[in-house]
Amino acid sequence: MRGTGLRNLLLLLVAGLALSGCEGRVIPTCPAGKLCLHAGNGTDPGTLDPAKSQLVTEDNILSDLLVGLVTDDADGKGVPGMAESWTTSPDGLTWTFKLRDATWSDGVPVTAEDFVFTLRRLVDPKTAAEYAYFAFPIKNGTEANAGKAPLESLGVRAVDPKTLEITLVHPTAYLPQILKHMVTYPVPAHVVKKWGDAWSRPEHYVSNGPFTLSYWRLGDRIRLVKNPRFYDARNVCLDEVYYYPTTDTISAERRVRRDELDIADGIAASRVPYLRQPDQIPTYVRSAPYMGVYYLAFNTHVAGLENKDVRTALSMTIDRDFIASKLIRAEKNAAYGFVPPGVTDYPGGARVFYADWSFEKRKAYARDLLAKAGYGPQRPLKLELKTASTGTAEPSALVAAVQSDWRSIGVQTSIIQEDGQVFFSDMNVRNFQVGMAGWIADYDDATTFLALLKSDTGAQNYGDYKNPAYDALLAQADVTVDPKARGALMVRAEQIALDDVGVAPVYFAFSRNLVNPAITGWNDNIMDHHRMRWVCFKDAAARRARSQG
Amino acid sequence: MLRFLLRRLAIAVPTLFLVVTLSFFMMRLAPGNPFQGDRKLTPEIEKAVNAKYGLDKPLAVQYVKYLGDVIHGDFGPSLKYRDKTVVEIIGQGLPKSLTLGGCALLLGTVLGMAMGTAAALRQNRGADYLATTVAIVGVCIPTFVTAPVLVLIFGSRLGWLPIAGWGNGAPRYLILPVIVMALPLVAIIARLTRAGMIEVLRSNYVRTARAKGLSESAIVLRHALRGAVLPLVSFLGPASAGMMTGSLIVEQVFNLPGLGKNFVMSASQRDYTLVMGVVILYATLILVMNLVADMIYALLDPRVKLS
Numbered sequence: 001m002r003g004t005g006l007r008n009l010l011l012l013l014v015a016g017l018a019l020s021g022c023e024g025r026v027i028p029t030c031p032a033g034k035l036c037l038h039a040g041n042g043t044d045p046g047t048l049d050p051a052k053s054q055l056v057t058e059d060n061i062l063s064d065l066l067v068g069l070v071t072d073d074a075d076g077k078g079v080p081g082m083a084e085s086w087t088t089s090p091d092g093l094t095w096t097f098k099l100r101d102a103t104w105s106d107g108v109p110v111t112a113e114d115f116v117f118t119l120r121r122l123v124d125p126k127t128a129a130e131y132a133y134f135a136f137p138i139k140n141g142t143e144a145n146a147g148k149a150p151l152e153s154l155g156v157r158a159v160d161p162k163t164l165e166i167t168l169v170h171p172t173a174y175l176p177q178i179l180k181h182m183v184t185y186p187v188p189a190h191v192v193k194k195w196g197d198a199w200s201r202p203e204h205y206v207s208n209g210p211f212t213l214s215y216w217r218l219g220d221r222i223r224l225v226k227n228p229r230f231y232d233a234r235n236v237c238l239d240e241v242y243y244y245p246t247t248d249t250i251s252a253e254r255r256v257r258r259d260e261l262d263i264a265d266g267i268a269a270s271r272v273p274y275l276r277q278p279d280q281i282p283t284y285v286r287s288a289p290y291m292g293v294y295y296l297a298f299n300t301h302v303a304g305l306e307n308k309d310v311r312t313a314l315s316m317t318i319d320r321d322f323i324a325s326k327l328i329r330a331e332k333n334a335a336y337g338f339v340p341p342g343v344t345d346y347p348g349g350a351r352v353f354y355a356d357w358s359f360e361k362r363k364a365y366a367r368d369l370l371a372k373a374g375y376g377p378q379r380p381l382k383l384e385l386k387t388a389s390t391g392t393a394e395p396s397a398l399v400a401a402v403q404s405d406w407r408s409i410g411v412q413t414s415i416i417q418e419d420g421q422v423f424f425s426d427m428n429v430r431n432f433q434v435g436m437a438g439w440i441a442d443y444d445d446a447t448t449f450l451a452l453l454k455s456d457t458g459a460q461n462y463g464d465y466k467n468p469a470y471d472a473l474l475a476q477a478d479v480t481v482d483p484k485a486r487g488a489l490m491v492r493a494e495q496i497a498l499d500d501v502g503v504a505p506v507y508f509a510f511s512r513n514l515v516n517p518a519i520t521g522w523n524d525n526i527m528d529h530h531r532m533r534w535v536c537f538k539d540a541a542a543r544r545a546r547s548q549g
Numbered sequence: 550m551l552r553f554l555l556r557r558l559a560i561a562v563p564t565l566f567l568v569v570t571l572s573f574f575m576m577r578l579a580p581g582n583p584f585q586g587d588r589k590l591t592p593e594i595e596k597a598v599n600a601k602y603g604l605d606k607p608l609a610v611q612y613v614k615y616l617g618d619v620i621h622g623d624f625g626p627s628l629k630y631r632d633k634t635v636v637e638i639i640g641q642g643l644p645k646s647l648t649l650g651g652c653a654l655l656l657g658t659v660l661g662m663a664m665g666t667a668a669a670l671r672q673n674r675g676a677d678y679l680a681t682t683v684a685i686v687g688v689c690i691p692t693f694v695t696a697p698v699l700v701l702i703f704g705s706r707l708g709w710l711p712i713a714g715w716g717n718g719a720p721r722y723l724i725l726p727v728i729v730m731a732l733p734l735v736a737i738i739a740r741l742t743r744a745g746m747i748e749v750l751r752s753n754y755v756r757t758a759r760a761k762g763l764s765e766s767a768i769v770l771r772h773a774l775r776g777a778v779l780p781l782v783s784f785l786g787p788a789s790a791g792m793m794t795g796s797l798i799v800e801q802v803f804n805l806p807g808l809g810k811n812f813v814m815s816a817s818q819r820d821y822t823l824v825m826g827v828v829i830l831y832a833t834l835i836l837v838m839n840l841v842a843d844m845i846y847a848l849l850d851p852r853v854k855l856s
Contacts, residue, residue, distance in 0.1 A: 029717075047631040054588070125593070128601035130584065132594050146593040200632050218633060218641045219806025220715045244714070247810070248801045250697070251713045254705055255804075258712065421581030421819050428589050438587065459589035 028260050030547040034239040035540055037519075037532065040246035040255070040264035044218055049200035050185040051122050051129045056440075056528075059182045060265075061243055064224055064532045065207040066185035069097055069115065069164070070176045074534035076525030078176045078444075082110060082186065082208070083164070092171025092481040097164040102231040104188050105212045112158035117189035120144075120151045131183040134442070137172040171481045173345065177443035210236045210533040219245060224532075237521075237536035256514045257281060263522070263530075264514040269329045272512060283517040287330065288524035292440035292509030293340055293449060296385075296402070297462035298501070302433045304381055305463075308500060310373050313366035314383075314434075315504035316354045317405050324507050327397050335505035338494055339449045342526045345483040346446040350494035352505075366409045381411045387436040388423035398506070399436055428459040435462055440509060444527060446490045450474055453502045465502035554840075561836045568832045569619070569825065573612055576816070576824050583628040583819040602628055604821075619829070625822040629815070635826035642808035643830070646795035648718065649807060652727045654792050657734030658785070664735065665742025666774065672747060680739055687736025696729045696802040713804040726803045730796060734788070741784060745777035752776070775849055782849065786842030790834035794827070 030036035045058040053062060063072065071081030080086075083097040102110045121127050123135045123145040135141040139155025155167030168175070178184060188206045192199045199205070205213040210233070211224035224241040227233065244261065246252035252264035253271065267275070267285070276282045298305045298314070305311060320334035336355040341348055354362050375381040383406070387399045396417065403413040413434075418426065427435050441448045451457060454474055455466040473493035480486040497503070511528040521534035537543050584590060584598050599605040603614065603625075618625060624635035633641075668680035703725060704712030716722035749755060750773055758768045795809025808827065815823035 044630065046629050049632065052631050054586070125597035126601070128594075128598040130588065130590055130594060130598060132597075133591060145597075216632075217715075217806060218630065218638060219645075219800070219810070244804065246804060248713075248804065251700075251802055251804055254700065254712045255714070257705070258708075260711070260714065419581070419817050421583075421585050421817065422579075424585045424587060424589075425581040428585070440587075458591070 029242070030240065032548050033544055034547050035237065035537065035544050036240040036242065036547065037238050037263070037535060037537075038242045038244065038261050039532075040252040040261050041222075041243040042245065042266055043247060044245040045222075047200060048205065048213065048216070049197070050182050050187060051118075051127050051131075053182050054130055057245075060530075061222060061224070062182045062185060063209070063529070064211045064241060065205070065209045065213055066182075066187075067209040067230075068180050068182075068185045069099075070180040072180060072527070072529045072531050074521050074523050074531070076444075076523075076527040076529040078180050081180065082115075083179075092173075093168050095166045095168070095175060096159070097166070099162045099164060100231060101162075102208060103229050104191075104206045104208050105227050105229050106188075106191075106206045107229065108188065108190055108206075109161070110186065110208050111161040112164040113161065114186045114189050115164050116156050116158050117192070118186045119156045119184065120154055121187065121192070122183060123154060124151055129183065131181075131442075134178055134181060134183050137168050137170065137175065137178070139167040139169055141169070170478045172478075173481070173483055173486060174443055174445035174447065177344075177445050181443055210531075211241060214240075221245075232533070236533050237540060238532055241532045253514060256284060256516070259516070262516045262519060265511075267512040267514055269327075269512065272329050275514070281514070284514045286511075286513045286515050286522075286524055288511050288528070289333070289340065289342055289526055290440070290509040290511040290528050291340055291343065291444060291526050292438060293335055293338060294398075294436070294438040294506050294509065295335070295338070296504040296506060297427070297432075297435045297437045298504070299430055299433050299435070300463050300465060301430060304373070304375070304383075305433065307373050309369040310375070310381065311501035311504070313369040313373075313409065314406060314411065315352065315501050316357075316362040317366045317409050317411075318402055318504060318506060319359055319405050320506060321359075323398060323401055327401060328507055328510075330507070330510050333508045333510055335507045338453075338497060338503065338505050339446045339490075340441075340508040340526075343441075343446050344444045345487050347487050347491055350491050350498055352498050363409055370409060370411070375410070377410060383411060383413050384416055384433045385413050385436065386416045386418065386423060386426065386432045386434065388420045389417045395436060402506075427462045430462070430464070432462075436506075437462055437503075438509070441527075446487070446494075447474070447477075450490055450493055450497075453497050463503065465497065465500065467496060467500055467502070470496045470500075470502075557840050557843075561840075564836065565829070565832055569616070569829060570612075572825060572828045573615065574608070576819070576821055577608055579819065581819050583821060585819070602626075615825070619825075624826045624829075627815075627820055627823045629818050629820040629823065635822050638811065638823060639808065639826055639830060642795065642806060642811065645715065645718070645805065646807040646809060647793050649723060649726055649730065649799070649805065650789070650792035650795065652723060653730035653734065654785075654789055656727060657731035658738055658781075660731070661735040661738025662742045662774070662778070662781070664739040665744075666746055666769065666777075668739065668743045669746030669750065669777075670769065677743075680743070684736040684739045684743075687732050687739075690732075691798075692729050692733065692796065693798045693802070695732055696725075696799060699725050699729060700802065713802070715804070715806050726799050726805060729802075730792065730799055734792070737784065737788075738781060741781050742777055745780050746773060749773045749776040779846065779850055782842050782845050786838040787835055790831065790838045793834060794831055 028038045041060055042057040045061055047053055048062060050062055067081045069081055069083040070078045073079045082099055082102060084100040086095055086097045088095050099112060104110060119135055122129050123132050123141050125145060125147050132145045140149045140153045143149035144151050144154050157165045159165050191204060191206045195204045202213050202216050207227060210227055210230045212227045214223040214225045216222045222243040226236055226239050246264060249267055252261060255261040256264045272285060274280060275285050298311050300306050324334035325331045336351045385399050387395050399415050403415055406413050426432050439449060439452060453461055453465050455471050470493050473489050477486045477489040515522050518538045520536045520538055522530050603611060626634050627638055630638060664680045668677040671677050700712045703710045710725055711722050714722060755768060755773055758772050795807035797809045797813045800807045800809045811823055811827050
């Protein structure tokens with residue numbers, strides 16, 4: 001008799017758990033007869049207000065909701081969006097955009113006034129947009145943002161409801177790139193005026209893009225529903241898109257394998273070779289060059305590092321090929337230049353002078369350079385290498401590889417790993433010697449990288465690299481209208497920075513996604529932009545029939 | 550009883566105040582700020598952002614304003630989730646964490662007590678060794694191991710259960726996370742119950758009950774268990790506050806919209822307002838649960854007087 005009560009209770013519990021569990025495969029939510037896509041999206045967005053947005057995960061969602069003057073095609077290239085066409089004055093300073101007939105999701109027409117309102121709001125110090133600098137090429141953008149000029153003086157004007165004129169400070173060849181970036185997406189003036197900052201809440205949200213915002217459950221999912229008022233709605237295939245925050249990429253991978261997710265972003269590099277095995281999910285793995293570069297910044301205020309020979313020695317003794325092939329698993333991505341390949345209107349070709357040397361030859365040369373600078377076994381160079389802990393294994397492995405490379409030429413390196421917030425604050429105030437930094441492009445133009453090393457860039461030029469010749473070439477490129485001539489100037493500047501070892505580029509970024517092979521219209525591209533407007537399924541009809549709410 | 554409650558309340562208010570003050574200043578003294586990232590802001594933009602979120606005033610002024618706002622129930626907007634207020638974030642996460650934590654607490658307590666009792670009744674025999682082993686293993690294996698292993702078995706291989714997601718709170722989505730959260734609890738509770746039970750079973754009043762000729766189940770369930778759960782109650786008070794506010798690991802592995810990740814993420818991202826919100830919530834819960842534990846103690850053990 002002893003303990004029967006307890007035993008029964010236990011049995012009951014186990015039975016209950018077992019019963020409730022036997023439901024088989026989970027079919028993700030989708031209303032009957034609809035075509036839905038379920039996408040893993042890193043983290044929850046911080047905001048869906050374009051003026052306050054900063055994150056890639058925000059860009060993914062915002063770009064399905066709002067369409068700028070220029071927009072992405074399926075390959076991430078700029079094509080006319082809200083602007084049907086545009087013309088540029090001969091001096092490259094005045095751009096005139098003809099808007100297409102389009103409405104907001106509440107039926108109100110999208111007008112040139114909406115864009116005037118949007119861009120003024122972006123620079124308004126009261127908006128406190130971190131990305132306000134996107135409007136700095138526009139006349140009085142910098143001044144208005146600093147509160148030194150009225151917002152009305154910003155070089156944006158509605159000539160008539162369908163014509164927008166933008167006046168610039170200097171010819172900005174990449175203006176279309178800026179105008180397809182999320183921070184310049186139009187916001188509905190009539191809605192923002194009514195609700196203020198609260199306009200971006202799902203209950204007030206009004207969009208002009210392929211989808212509207214249905215709900216946002218923090219930590220769970222965000223639901224977008226097709227916008228029937230979108231100007232190209234008849235070519236939008238998906239009825240609904242669900243974005244899930246997937247902070248754990250392994251968990252996201254499991255969900256993709258079980259069709260709970262159709263797409264997962266940011267797969268760990270170490271998983272890629274495994275997933276590509278024939279008995280795994282090789283057709284799901286999508287990896288492509290991405291517009292970003294990871295580099296070491298040398299603090300030129302630190303004794304030793306102000307010496308170009310020392311920086312050269314350090315830079316050439318990084319085994320980039322090992323790092324690219326063994327650590328980040330992307331053989332072709334070793335960086336011997338600073339601007340990644342594939343940038344629009346950029347011929348490229350700038351390289352470090354030792355790019356083709358063997359690693360042994362480089363080490364010997366580096367030892368000589370260090371000896372010339374007074375370092376050797378008697379007086380070894382001692383350095384601190386700082387990095388941000390990101391929660392993934394790759395950065396730690398990478399700095400360890402650099403440490404061991406440098407040990408081979410007698411440099412003693414200690415590694416300091418810090419929380420992201422602490423790391424960037426240290427880099428900004430120059431509290432570092434060598435820092436592992438990265439830069440993902442804001443837009444598809446070489447200036448987004450090269451501007452990092454201008455002497456007037458301020459905090460973001462971590463090492464305070466300075467060369468007047470470099471600055472002069474970029475300044476000249478800024479006022480050059482002809483894209484070819486401009487590209488050539490910028491390549492010359494890049495070569496100078498590489499020769500000076502302003503930074504030591506290590507590898508170029510690349511994107512890694514898992515994409516269900518039944519998906520169409522999701523094309524690899526250098527911006528890793530995949531707008532759901534273009535996406536569909538090969539078996540769309542079958543999927544619609546399977547949806548049961 | 551009422552006087553006891555009032556006195557505890559009188560201590561709780563200054564305690565909370567101290568917690569709020571300490572965390573407010575510690576958070577601000579930590580290096581970095583919420584707007585520090587790989588994009589360094591120009592001084593003008595930084596100034597505008599600080600002004601917008603009230604970080605441009607002297608720290609003392611910010612502190613006084615924050616206290617005033619909190620007293621009026623305004624915890625401000627999150628600095629990272631700018632479209633959401635702190636109250637909204639907690640309001641969205643707390644019910645989910647309560648559901649998960651509550652279920653795990655219930656499961657862990659029932660299973661743990663059952664195991665502990667069974668082990669105590671069969672001291673130094675097979676069942677005892679089994680239960681003790683399970684308990685040690687349960688304590689030793691961390692959740693970041695049990696979670697993926699269980700997902701692999703019951704989700705990926707057998708396909709019985711969803712591997713992640715909230716699924717609008719459908720029970721089958723909760724089973725694995727609840728089990729993962731309950732396992733360490735089962736282990737601790739089993740050990741506490743076993744130890745308490747063994748002690749009580751040797752006590753005089755149990756001997757008296759036996760002498761009276763009561764059935765064994767009546768002795769165990771009515772008399773012994775009641776005495777044996779006393780140490781459990783003092784453990785469960787603060788433990789339940791922890792369970793109900795969620796777990797970072799469980800939420801990450803299972804993609805759950807709970808509160809737990811906010812404790813870690815908001816601190817490392819310097820989301821000042823959100824940190825303060827969750828700290829105040831957690832401190833309040835701890836105070837309340839300790840109070841409840843003390844009251845239950847008094848109900849269970851006539852020797853304890855609430856005074």
